Amino acid sequence: MKKITKLLLIPALLGVTLASCNNNNSSSSSSSSSSSSTHSSSSVTSSSSSSSSTSSTLSIKVSITLTAEKTVIDTGSEDKVITVVAEVTTSGTDDKSLLWTTNSDLITVENGVVTYVGTTELVFDQFVSVTATSLADTNVFASITITLKAPTKQGQVGELTSQMIEEIGNSSITVNGELVDFYKDFTLDKTTNNTYYMVTKMEENAWAGEYWIRKNNKDGAHQVNTYKKGVVDGLTDEEGNTGHALDKIYINKDNVATRESDMNTFGSYNLWEQNHLWNHLGNLDINKFTYNSKTGAYDYYIDPTDMDNLYLPTYLSYSLTPLLSDTLLEISLYVEDGHVTRLTGSTEVLYYGSTDGTAETASAASWTTIDLTFADIGTTVVTDPTPYAATKYTEVLAKALEQMKGITNYTFDSVDTSTYSASSSENSYDQSRNSLKKKVLPTSSATGPAGLHGQVTEDAVLLRRSTYYSGGYFDNPYGLSYTGYKQNDDNTYDEFEYSASSKGLVGKKKYEGNISSKLPGFNFAPEVFGFPTVTENEFESTYTFTLRDSVINAAVAKEISSYSNASSASQDVETQLSITVDSEGNLLNTVYPYNISGNYIGYVKTTYSEIGTTKLDEDLFDNYSPRVLPETWDEVSARYETAYGTGYTTGTVADALNYFYGADSSKFPTPSQFRSAFGDSMSVSRDLDYTKDGVGCFSFNITASEDLLNGVRRLTDDNFNYLMDKFAEASGYVKLIDSKHTQTSNSNNRNVTFMDKDSKIMIRFNNIGFKTIYVYCYLPGTWEIA
Structure with a gap:
């Protein structure tokens, strides 16, 4: 068990190419994999998503809205087709054509007609996305999320029936229980454990988890998390998956009820579809249970070597508990009076210091067990927290x-x-x-x-x-x-x-x-x-x-x-x-x-x-050198090559710009114009480099302020776009919206390019998600997205 709040899947940073003046391989294209998730609801609702973008260069504006009468395909039925309708509005162009794509090979999409084509029976429900991209401006797209519902298994094993599994698979359910972490030291022959008490509540598109410890028969502070499925579809997470935001419901520091989209520590959306905070019990296959006469339980067969079949036991740990993020390798159900009343489970035993992964050569081991009961099936309601009342203190x-x-x-x-x-x-x-x-x-x-x-x-x-x-x-x-x-x-x-x-x-x-x-x-x-x-x-x-x-x-x-x-x-x-x-x-x-x-x-x-009496030493600021902000590029140092491999000449930014742009260097944005957009944030290093092919590039870095980041480690899409708008306003430069120069759909590699309409200066801002923005200054025609 990971001793943290509910695990929100924070994707690892994928292979990202850092663009540089000497590297023209800075494509911002991204690949998306199918998002695997499940849902116990069979309700069918309409859904929509929209995306828009504006260009002052070509005076083009495109807006796309996607809607569908139903967004669920029952893969076990004969009707495996739904239709997505696109509404496209434009100004400055008559081109309303769209490119339709999907992130999954389980469906095809043609002109909005979505067809399930999977050849293998689904083990659990899955989410896939359909995206429509404008051909007039490929930076404008909209996505809609489609649920592929797995067939329901029928049958009976002893007293356990598929109807009982369907009952505990209700989207509205309360789960009470205990989670115990075990640690065994083989050297000392000693086992220790920590017990956590839990209550998890689920209903359609809502989840709440609460946990606490108990010492000396007294409960400690309760840790509570409440989440709901966001309203807007088509949002993108760090890995390129699309869906709805995971909305966090809580009382904020000002004692006001708040609902906001949850972000990971890098400033990217956590998606509802990727976090599996809904009831997955209905996806258990009745045919995989066997009766255990020693325990009186029905044990579920899990093949630890079959990765596809390990998803469901993992999602059960996510949804049934507010703590567990590991895969359950043992699951058992208990039947009483015609109902499933209890579930027990345990994770894999992890061995430490072992040469072969077994207990024989290990020095220690750890594992986690859960013991859960069910209540309020069909009547559970996940309520929003309310502001706190004052106490006498x-x-x-x-x-x-x-x-x-x-x-x-x-x-x-x-x-x-x-x-x-x-x-x-x-x-x-x-x-x-x-x-x-x-x-x-x-x-x-x-x-x-x-x-x-x-x-x-x-x-x-x-x-x-x-x-x-x-x-x-x-x-x-x-x-x-x-x-x-x-x-x-x-x-x-x-x-x-x-x-x-x-x-x-x-x-x-x-x-x-x-x-x-x-x-x-x-x-x-x-x-x-x-x-x-x-x-x-x-x-x-x-x-x-x-x-x-x-x-x-x-x-x-x-x-x-x-x-x-x-x-x-x-x-x-x-x-x-x-x-x-x-x-x-x-x-x-x-x-x-x-x-x-x-x-x-x-x-x-x-x-x-020393409240009210603190004093700094009188000589602390003797010989202090205040920060002096440069107003011209003659005041800022730089290095520049005159050709590839010639070595650097030390001078000023003005020297480098004059050599590179000639008379047009006077049109380059001033230091104060950059500060108007980015503040006092320019890097110490500023260089003009050339490639072997004679392509020149003047570059430096800008670091986003902590105030703008607001505690996260990466620039969000909104913050990056905000900075780009501020630069356009301060400099008067024009943003290029063609896909060869500007792509912002991939938060791991954003590129926005500006040009001065009266000169040959082209400035590209590149951000790979963190707080640093790389600034590359080119001549027109010497750089484009691969």
Whole structure:
């Protein structure tokens, strides 16, 4: 079992070619595989999807809408054909022709007529997509999702009948039970286990999962997740699968009921069809059960060597539990009074330290079991959560939050404790503080916690970050680095760091606004925290409030902590997000758990002190070098070749542009025009290169701001398109919409190309999904998508 919230299938990054000036292989075409999923409902509903795009170059606008009277094909019936109707509207062209395609070889599509052509009987329901692409503008397409329903098996084994399986296959059902993780150490001959209690509710297009632990006969905090099938069809995930968004329903940090499309950590949609959060029990084949006289159960036959037959046991673990993401290799049903009342199952036993994958040579093993019962079949309703009411202690927390919102002077210490590696003690650093250089010089220390120490004042913030290097290879295993923010007089602020060359602090980036935007805002409703744990002594009372619903851990963590992994705050049954205050309304500390891609798990505790009395050293900004933004390309350094293999000449961007574009270089967008779109985000490296064929390209990189990314690690389609629109507005350049220069359908390799209508300058923006945008500047006719 993976000890996380319901697994949302986050696809691995597929083979992506990084485009460069010396590589013309930057095709943004993508391949999509058939999405395998199941559905227990036989209802037939209409569905639609639309997509549109606009070009100011050719004054073309195309919009496509797809509809169908039914979107389900019963593959066991004689009628295996449905019709998808396309409505196409255009301006600037009379071409309404479409290219029809599908992502599956189980169907064919011709002019909207969809026919099931599968030759092998389906084991479970599957989703496929049909896409119509405009031939007038191939960047415009619309998709619709079709369900291929597997035949229902009939029969009886002992008392177990296909009608009983059909009954527990109802789309509306409640599943109660326990999940137990086992770990056996063969060396010590000791077995340990962890038990989780669960309730899963399902109905048509909706799913809710709840789990908790129990200690000393007392339930811990309940972790709850509620999801529903999104309304819009034709959305695309990281792997190119299309379907409906997985909508997350929750109470947000402002205590407001919220429904939003769930995104993975890279900013791509998680699709309902790919997550299998509906009842799959109806797909169990009655003919694969045998009666076990020893247990009184009906055991289901699963061939572990047949990959196609392992999908269903995997989807059962996804849908029946809010925790399990592994394949069930043992499944048993129990019959009582003519109904299936119980299901038990277990995963594969994983052996560690084994040379042949067996217990004989292993040092340890782990596996997971589930024991489930069914209730409210046909009557279960997945209700949306409602805003929380205040408790009698809410005002205590509200007072502390209000006080912190108005404070611009305090000191904090964030200690990062990893639960997967040796954690450090909370000792003080033994650092000499005799000179400016020793105060901010990147260095190391033999003692101290891994984390962040911050001194906050109204005009500046100094941050000391410490990173622990494990392994015992260092005498001083804690690396120390100093950064921060300094307010300017023109409603801007610098992000600074220590520079060895200038032996002082240097502004590296400039942002509009106030440094307070980089600090915790404490902007959330106190009602999202429940009843506190109260600790009293003769001097004071303290109140530790825990978050009611850990679904909003990340959103709240970013409001209470400046630590870099706050956006990775996660659900955890062991550590809860908490805030401790005293009776006077003083904030004492905060705690949040984090999980970074399953590789780094732990928690961060932040304590606050010197509120209103924090002072930075008077000489901290002696010889400070502020960030100066260039207004012309003569102020920005660059390297350039004059031909392939000639070596670089060091000069300015203006020198490189003049050599490459000649008189037209004056039409190249200015530094301020780039900043209007992207902010102060240009890379240090800027080069003009040539290929062996004499094709030149001037290139540099741009990094999307953290504010735009909003906690995810990749640019979303909306954010990328937003930046492209801002560049068009700032530069006056015209976007090329032809498929040879612009393709944005593949979020793993987006390309948008602009040209100046009065010169020979062509600028391409390429993004492979992460926060970096690669900028390539060409001459017309020297580059196009392969």
